[in-house]
Amino acid sequence: MTRPAIVGGLDIGGYADHSALSVLSRQDGIDGDLWRIEAVHKLPLIRSAKEQVEILQPLVGQLDALAYDCGGVGQNFIEHMDTANLQYLVPVVIVGGSSEPHIHKGRVVVSKRRLIGSLQSMLAMRELDIADNAPGRDELRNEMVNFIRVPSGRHTKMEAKQGAHDDCLLSLSIATLLCRRV
Secondary structure (H helix, E strand, O other): OOOOOEEEEEEOOOOOOOOEEEEEEEEEEOOEEEEEEEEEEEOOOOOOHHHHHHHHHHHHOOOOEEEEEOOOOHHHHHHHOOOOOOOEEEEEEEEOOOOOOEEEOOEEEEEHHHHHHHHHHHHHOOOEEEOOOOOOHHHHHHHHHOEEEEEEOOEEEEEEOOOOOOHHHHHHHHHHHHHHHO
């Protein structure tokens, strides 16, 4: 199987939370792979999984690989999509804490801290850039600015500021798992 050239990360929202799909393409770089954010699609609040599938299916059909948040409402969501064309379909469980990513029952288990840290690392090492005309670019930038660490007992939580969202940021972070692991 060839390495995927176009990957996606899907954060699946519920009734009061947006779903988002980030699409990245692999660029051949001199010092290794460079990944470009081609689009970040944030869906409007939609009540039914069927409506979400109707919007997402044509986008997912263009991917070689997809990683998706399979926790919460995402657990059964992917069963409604046609994923036969994908080289890789990777379920991801996002947990608290800061434990190392690992595989459990066929799913990648990763803490939100490690997930965001991987994205930050790729940005810092210039392994990831964003296309100038990428749909959703401004929304993603806004979410990055409004994503904060909040003290929570002996630890800190990573989340969007009150009233802000993190759907695009999480979908991008989920996609970066495929950039480094596949």
